[in-house]
Amino acid sequence: MTSAFRRDYKRNSAITDSETSTNTRLQVIFTDVLQSLLGIIRRHQVTWEEYRAATAWLTEAGAQGYEIPLMLDVFLSQTVDDVNFGAQGGTESNVEGPFYVPDAQLLERPYVLTQREGEAGERLMFSGTVSSTDGSPLAGAMVDVWQASAAGEYSNFHPTCPEGNLRGRFTTDDLGRFELETIVPPSYGIPDGGATAKLLAGLGRHLIRPGHIHFKLSHPTCRSLTTQIYFEGDPYIDADVVGAVKDSLIVGLVRSDDAATRCSYDFVLASRNEA
């Protein structure tokens, strides 16, 4: 390591604020992580070849830009979400994922999620309510929605999907109700071809997430909620690559011959005074 590199590394590191500061929480957590890894090496008698394969994989992942955050999201993010929001009360939270974009278009009634002309996909009327854990309907709750297209692509990230597509914000009515027209999102794969996909292949695991719609809900009297809604019957509902599906977040789809498919979900936000 050159001295110039060492100086740049220190300047860019968020781990310590200065050369003399110590981050106690980092010390505690890193010590636990290290002890766990050392225990694994001893328990499995990790060989030099395996150790070098691991360092080569990390080098490859680091050179691929987004692969290390992707790998952490796949294996760790839902647990981070659980420990931060699991005891909040109300509707269960779920990971935000990498495709959220703030300040999506504000929709006007009747709410139709922003979409291109002739948007492909099965039409879906998603209705529901937003209330507080004390049972009060939340009028004017802000609902921020984003989802993949029928091709499994997110706008603002996939170049073939128009900016702002299948994203939007709207508010509930005086009784906390809403209805949104959109499409049924498909199951889709996380990025293929990178170090994370290679690791999953080595583990004998697929890359697919079941179809879902992302929601962020907020109201001045309650704690904000970030979650996802999944759909009964999705072939990957029990095999999410991210392991994020929760039974309480699965809804049934009601199909009919002469109208859009329907589903509903009643969101509950935790009151601010709850533990």
Ligand SMILES: [Fe+2]
């Ligand atoms: Fe997603």
